[in-house]
Amino acid sequence: MKELQHLNKYFLKYKKQLLIGTVITIIARIFLLFTPRYVREIFVVIEKYLKGGVSEQVVKAELTEVIIYIIAAALIAAIFTFFMRQYIINVSRYVEFDLKNEIYIQYQKLSLNFYKKNRTGDLMNRISEDVGNVRMYAGPAIMYSINTITLFIIALIYMFNEAPKLALYTVLPLPVLSIVIYKLSKEIHHRSTIVQQFLSKLSTYTQESFSGISVIKAYGIEPQTSASFKDLAAESKGKQIKLAKVQAWFFPMMILLIGTSNLLVIYVGGMQYINGEIESLGTIAEFIIYVNMLTWPVATVGWVTSIVQQAEASQKRINEFLKLEPEITNTVEAHTKITGDIVFNNVTFTYDDTNIQALNGVSFNIKQGETLAVLGKTGSGKSTILDLIGRLYDIDGGSILINDIPIKDHNLTDLRKSIGYVPQDAFLFSDTIKNNIKFGNQEATDDEVIEAAKNAQVHKNIIKFNNGYDTILGERGITLSGGQKQRVSIARAIIKAPEILLFDDCLSAVDTETEEKILKNLTKITKGKTSIIVGHRVSSAKNAHKIIVLDNGKIVQEGTHETLINVKGYYQHLYLKQLSEASSNKD
Numbered sequence: 001m002k003e004l005q006h007l008n009k010y011f012l013k014y015k016k017q018l019l020i021g022t023v024i025t026i027i028a029r030i031f032l033l034f035t036p037r038y039v040r041e042i043f044v045v046i047e048k049y050l051k052g053g054v055s056e057q058v059v060k061a062e063l064t065e066v067i068i069y070i071i072a073a074a075l076i077a078a079i080f081t082f083f084m085r086q087y088i089i090n091v092s093r094y095v096e097f098d099l100k101n102e103i104y105i106q107y108q109k110l111s112l113n114f115y116k117k118n119r120t121g122d123l124m125n126r127i128s129e130d131v132g133n134v135r136m137y138a139g140p141a142i143m144y145s146i147n148t149i150t151l152f153i154i155a156l157i158y159m160f161n162e163a164p165k166l167a168l169y170t171v172l173p174l175p176v177l178s179i180v181i182y183k184l185s186k187e188i189h190h191r192s193t194i195v196q197q198f199l200s201k202l203s204t205y206t207q208e209s210f211s212g213i214s215v216i217k218a219y220g221i222e223p224q225t226s227a228s229f230k231d232l233a234a235e236s237k238g239k240q241i242k243l244a245k246v247q248a249w250f251f252p253m254m255i256l257l258i259g260t261s262n263l264l265v266i267y268v269g270g271m272q273y274i275n276g277e278i279e280s281l282g283t284i285a286e287f288i289i290y291v292n293m294l295t296w297p298v299a300t301v302g303w304v305t306s307i308v309q310q311a312e313a314s315q316k317r318i319n320e321f322l323k324l325e326p327e328i329t330n331t332v333e334a335h336t337k338i339t340g341d342i343v344f345n346n347v348t349f350t351y352d353d354t355n356i357q358a359l360n361g362v363s364f365n366i367k368q369g370e371t372l373a374v375l376g377k378t379g380s381g382k383s384t385i386l387d388l389i390g391r392l393y394d395i396d397g398g399s400i401l402i403n404d405i406p407i408k409d410h411n412l413t414d415l416r417k418s419i420g421y422v423p424q425d426a427f428l429f430s431d432t433i434k435n436n437i438k439f440g441n442q443e444a445t446d447d448e449v450i451e452a453a454k455n456a457q458v459h460k461n462i463i464k465f466n467n468g469y470d471t472i473l474g475e476r477g478i479t480l481s482g483g484q485k486q487r488v489s490i491a492r493a494i495i496k497a498p499e500i501l502l503f504d505d506c507l508s509a510v511d512t513e514t515e516e517k518i519l520k521n522l523t524k525i526t527k528g529k530t531s532i533i534v535g536h537r538v539s540s541a542k543n544a545h546k547i548i549v550l551d552n553g554k555i556v557q558e559g560t561h562e563t564l565i566n567v568k569g570y571y572q573h574l575y576l577k578q579l580s581e582a583s584s585n586k587d
């Protein structure tokens with residue numbers, strides 16, 4: 001139960017609802033327990049009448065009265081049971097909501113390294129399946145426990161007062177029932193976890209084959225994928241059948257044990273009646289009702305125990321993530337000013353998961369309003385420079401200064417707010433184009449969205465869609481071409497109007513003519529702002545104030561377009577190659 005203590009803060013938060021729910025549960029059970037006593041009354045009245053003790057009129061009146069009491073008690077119990085669920089189950093939904101939000105907020109805080117170390121499926125499971133297990137503890141387990149305890153205490157008091165020996169025989173099989181149900185619930189849970197794992201394997205496989213359907217069709221491998229699907233589905237079916245087998249034991253076991261208790265009541269009660277140890281047959285009827293009333297709550301003891309165990313295991317997994325401290329944290333509360341002066345001083349950085357040294361003694365500086373172009377072979381460390389400016393990772397050596405202040409001493413929120421980042425793989429959400437652009441600035445007007453799209457040279461494409469800017473992207477909507485995606489992503493960064501703009505190879509999928517237009521617009525927009533353009537084309541770099549060429553994490557060339565084309569090296573080679581490509585294209 002140690003791990004589940006994490007939920008105590010939520011129970012404290014919803015203590016009022018829980019308290020009301022508990023009181024209501026107790027009241028509901030008290031009224032429910034009136035019925036067996038009234039049934040006994042009926043027997044007593046009839047027995048009296050049969051022995052000639054009372055007239056027909058009196059017996060009718062007494063019976064009517066008792067029946068009215070039974071109906072009234074059942075009605076009141078039903079109404080309170082309704083409210084019992086309303087209060088206690090609702091609390092479990094509130095706790096589920098709070099816990100999901102707590103986990104989600106923690107996920108957002110954790111650094112990129114966390115996402116690399118943990119699989120998406122695992123992250124999803126903790127927020128859905130594990131929280132679901134915990135909810136079962138916060139709601140049903142608590143409700144059934146209060147229910148069982150109340151019912152048991154009151155019923156046992158009644159039963160032992162009435163006929164102690166009979167009471168003892170009646171409750172004798174109940175612990176056995178509880179243990180059997182506990183064992184069964186554990187096995188059911190074990191097998192359903194396996195079924196769940198298989199289902200998610202199956203859905204991952206299906207999802208992947210739908211996403212890659214064009215590749216599957218192009219390679220004509222439909223029969224192979226169908227065969228793999230069939231194998232997976234067959235395995236899943238086997239696990240489902242194994243689960244169904246153990247589930248099938250649940251109710252027969254309950255019926256068997258209830259039956260045993262009923263038989264014991266009838267046999268022991270009957271013998272006691274014959275021996276004159278109990279006065280009325282009504283006591284036997286009353287006890288049979290008790291047995292049936294107690295069976296389910298007793299069965300739930302086993303069930304609740306397994307729920308609590310599952311919840312404990314799930315909460316342990318959740319706590320593991322909640323306890324993680326983000327590697328990158330904001331240590332500065334006060335706002336810090338960022339205008340765009342960036343200095344890299346002998347910066348070294350190694351990705352700790354791959355141990356790849358991405359940057360090795362990199363130094364450069366850019367002033368506010370300047371443009372830096374970063375070129376180099378693939379894997380030379382270009383994107384890493386941009387990630388470090390956004391402080392997605394902390395450096396191992398050297399220093400990064402932004403406006404003469406070490407990057408770590410900047411308010412992290414201010415730093416990220418001052419950056420507009422266009423990643424290498426443009427990621428767009430399944431939402432409208434307009435909202436995807438407004439992601440950069442939620443307050444932007446429609447005119448500003450259009451302006452940004454025009455500057456990114458994507459406006460003309462967007463208005464050709466039937467729904468224009470309201471066109472939904474992604475699974476439910478249309479798919480944009482690689483170049484269109486890149487340009488929407490550029491519009492998103494532009495609309496933010498940040499002090500620093502980082503473009504990570506984001507013009508790779510646009511033709512040189514469009515690239516030219518975008519770069520021209522960017523020159524206009526980025527006036528007074530600092531921009532870093534990472535790319536593989538000389539065309540993206542030639543107007544930059546400064547160009548650096550990276551190789552294997554080191555700067556191997558530095559200068560302007562004019563200086564670099566005149567020195568032997570990567571830049572000149574690239575320039576000549578692209579020049580000859582351009583002229584052969586013209587031919």
Ligand SMILES: Nc1ncnc2c1ncn2[C@@H]1O[C@H](COP(=O)(O)OP(=O)(O)OP(=O)(O)O)[C@@H](O)[C@H]1O
Nearest residue numbers: 351353354356358377378379380381382383384385
């Ligand atoms: N998230 C990461 N985790 C581990 N290693 C990484 C990560 N990102 C990059 N690397 C490694 O660091 C090195 C530099 O990568 P980086 O992405 O900065 O290169 P790049 O110059 O931007 O390459 P490209 O032009 O192909 O985009 C590469 O060897 C790469 O494998």
